[in-house]
Amino acid sequence: MSGAAKFDVRAPLGALFVLLGGIIAVAGVMTRNAMPTGLPIALVWGSVMMVFGAVVSAMAWRARK
Amino acid sequence: MDTHAVTSLATADWAVMATYFAFVLGIGVVLRRAVTSSDEFLLSGRSMPAWVSALAFLSANLGAQEVIGMGASGAKYGIATSHFYWIGAVPAMLFVGLFMMPFYYGSKARSVPEYLRLRFDEKTRGLNAVSFAVMTVFSSGISMYAMGKLFNLLLGWNLDVAMLASAAIVLAYTLLGGLTSAIYNEVLQFFLIVFGFAPLVWLGMRDVGGWSGLVAKLQSVATTQGYASDAWVRSWHHMGAAKDNPIGVEWFGLVAGLGFVLSFGYWCTDFLVVQRAMAAESMTAARRTPILAAFPKMLFPFLVIVPGMLAMALTASGGSVIPAKMDASGAPMVDALGRAVLDFDLATPALLVKYFPSGMLGLGLTALLASFMSGMAGNVTAFNTVVTYDLYQGYVNKNASDKHYLTVARITTVVGILVSIAAAYVAAAFNNIMDVLQLVFAFVNAPLFATFALGMFWKRSTGHGAFWGLVAGTTGAAIHHGLSLPAGAVVGVKGGYLGATLHYPSELAQTFWTAIIAWSTCFVVTMAISFFTTPRPESELTGLVMGLTPKPNDEDVSWWQRPVTLAVVVVVCLIGLNEVFW
Numbered sequence: 001m002s003g004a005a006k007f008d009v010r011a012p013l014g015a016l017f018v019l020l021g022g023i024i025a026v027a028g029v030m031t032r033n034a035m036p037t038g039l040p041i042a043l044v045w046g047s048v049m050m051v052f053g054a055v056v057s058a059m060a061w062r063a064r065k
Numbered sequence: 066m067d068t069h070a071v072t073s074l075a076t077a078d079w080a081v082m083a084t085y086f087a088f089v090l091g092i093g094v095v096l097r098r099a100v101t102s103s104d105e106f107l108l109s110g111r112s113m114p115a116w117v118s119a120l121a122f123l124s125a126n127l128g129a130q131e132v133i134g135m136g137a138s139g140a141k142y143g144i145a146t147s148h149f150y151w152i153g154a155v156p157a158m159l160f161v162g163l164f165m166m167p168f169y170y171g172s173k174a175r176s177v178p179e180y181l182r183l184r185f186d187e188k189t190r191g192l193n194a195v196s197f198a199v200m201t202v203f204s205s206g207i208s209m210y211a212m213g214k215l216f217n218l219l220l221g222w223n224l225d226v227a228m229l230a231s232a233a234i235v236l237a238y239t240l241l242g243g244l245t246s247a248i249y250n251e252v253l254q255f256f257l258i259v260f261g262f263a264p265l266v267w268l269g270m271r272d273v274g275g276w277s278g279l280v281a282k283l284q285s286v287a288t289t290q291g292y293a294s295d296a297w298v299r300s301w302h303h304m305g306a307a308k309d310n311p312i313g314v315e316w317f318g319l320v321a322g323l324g325f326v327l328s329f330g331y332w333c334t335d336f337l338v339v340q341r342a343m344a345a346e347s348m349t350a351a352r353r354t355p356i357l358a359a360f361p362k363m364l365f366p367f368l369v370i371v372p373g374m375l376a377m378a379l380t381a382s383g384g385s386v387i388p389a390k391m392d393a394s395g396a397p398m399v400d401a402l403g404r405a406v407l408d409f410d411l412a413t414p415a416l417l418v419k420y421f422p423s424g425m426l427g428l429g430l431t432a433l434l435a436s437f438m439s440g441m442a443g444n445v446t447a448f449n450t451v452v453t454y455d456l457y458q459g460y461v462n463k464n465a466s467d468k469h470y471l472t473v474a475r476i477t478t479v480v481g482i483l484v485s486i487a488a489a490y491v492a493a494a495f496n497n498i499m500d501v502l503q504l505v506f507a508f509v510n511a512p513l514f515a516t517f518a519l520g521m522f523w524k525r526s527t528g529h530g531a532f533w534g535l536v537a538g539t540t541g542a543a544i545h546h547g548l549s550l551p552a553g554a555v556v557g558v559k560g561g562y563l564g565a566t567l568h569y570p571s572e573l574a575q576t577f578w579t580a581i582i583a584w585s586t587c588f589v590v591t592m593a594i595s596f597f598t599t600p601r602p603e604s605e606l607t608g609l610v611m612g613l614t615p616k617p618n619d620e621d622v623s624w625w626q627r628p629v630t631l632a633v634v635v636v637v638c639l640i641g642l643n644e645v646f647w
Contacts, residue, residue: 007096028422
């Protein structure tokens with residue numbers, strides 16, 4: 001990226017998904033029994049989002065080195 | 066109003082929403098320091114890697130109309146709605162990347178209207194710049210109103226607060242970080258949509274018993290409306306005649322009207338999307354932008370159309386997912402046969418509310434809000450560029466300092482938002498005015514691709530030809546529309562105001578044929594006038610027209626990353642998808 005003061009968009013993207021995934025996973029644990037489909041979807045999906053966020057953050061971190 | 070809200074939010078939902086908006090504004094704040102010139106503010110300093118500009122290219126178009134409208138069409142028409150992607154977007158995206166980007170990016174034009182000035186003349190640029198600027202702010206306003214209305218219905222939010230708050234957020238981040246900020250937020254929004262809607266499809270599919278369960282449940286939807294039982298789950302099979310498919314269009318109108326004229330007219334000439342590719346870091350990156358975007362675009366039907374189909378299937382089998390449309394007094398509307406008229410625009414949101422537990426509901430609704438806002442931001446960042454460079458620098462003050470233009474660009478951003486808000490209120494107060502405006506925009510847009518195709522691929526075409534071709538194409542569209550009427554419509558904004566002599570089976574069929582007429586008229590008139598007027602000398606057209614421009618060299622990336630290779634892969638996948646859902 002040539003713009004002197006610009007940053008890698010992967011940094012906020014990764015951080016955002018780790019945070020959002022965390023909120024959703026915690027909400028999933030707290031309301032475990034309230035799921036109509038019998039699947040802990042919020043816990044599962046929150047975790048998936050956190051993993052995605054972590055991978056993107058790792059890519060941003062590697063690119064900076 | 067508030068007591069009628071469909072659902073309410075839990076703490077976790079609010080936390081998701083607040084986190085997202087903190088990031089959106091944070092990006093603007095951090096990028097503020099990078100904005101030192103009008104070039105940085107309006108064009109991102111041409112510094113985006115291809116994958117970033119590709120996701121922005123996709124997201125800028127992924128506004129309200131798409132997520133909500135495609136869900137609604139999925140419920141109304143079934144999988145055939147995917148034609149809007151597989152025929153109506155992907156081929157044009159490949160074309161603009163492979164064949165047109167060398168001229169847009171290579172000419173160093175800062176906007177699409179500026180390309181028209183370089184290639185043709187001042188009046189053609191002026192016509193395009195003015196119509197584009199007016200269109201973008203009104204689209205942004207219409208989108209803002211649609212968002213306010215939806216969140217009022219879903220969550221009981223106050224319409225004014227919803228519209229003004231979203232406008233304030235968009236203003237904040239576009240004013241701070243300019244186009245870069247808009248593009249970065251479009252990248253976040255892309256992933257938010259994917260992660261917000263994928264589990265919806267997953268849960269819905271589990272519920273209906275997979276694709277075969279969906280197919281079985283949609284049979285009665287088709288047969289009760291008088292179509293073949295597989296009309297909702299096959300994309301091409303029933304396209305032979307307009308009366309056989311719920312879209313009400315035959316294959317030629319679909320391919321020529323949607324697949325060629327409208328699709329190429331939008332993806333290849335609309336500055337809103339082209340601007341994202343022009344912000345790419347190199348010619349190869351600019352060409353790869355729309356082609357990389359075609360990969361997710363191809364798969365979007367599964368994310369945005371399938372939820373509508375699922376909602377319809379569940380409603381048909383007694384699940385009453387899609388609510389009935391309410392009339393002004395708040396009573397459910399019924400059709401001539403006494404059946405409830407469904408509010409298809411609520412198909413996707415209603416499914417979100419049905420399946421998502423707290424936390425995830427916040428994610429799904431934030432994804433919707435984000436798509437509304439990035440649509441708005443996309444319009445505003447295109448508007449300020451065209452107004453600053455094409456209208457202000459072009460006609461008001463030609464030789465000011467860059468600092469001056471940066472200030473103008475910032476003021477224009479505020480003006481763009483203010484006019485959008487005004488347009489939103491006009492849309493709220495007078496629905497008809499908006500219908501008329503959108504009709505006029507359609508007339509103005511339809512012939513555009515003929516002008517660009519002749520400009521880029523025929524060096525003999527002239528400025529007089531281009532200008533009068535556009536005027537004639539728009540007039541042709543208006544005349545055709547005035548002489549035709551879709552089934553079930555009354556004379557007025559739907560057509561027939563010049564005497565309804567042509568009858569179409571559906572409004573879409575009429576729209577597609579209006580576009581075909583507009584394009585053909587523009588093409589013929591531009592060619593005819595070009596033959597009688599003096600073309601510009603070839604030396605002035607280098608970099609602007611094929612044959613006078615060196616072929617782009619993509620050797621800076623390895624063979625499998627080159628535009629041509631990627632485009633071939635997309636075409637193969639596209640043929641496969643059409644075959645599977647034929």
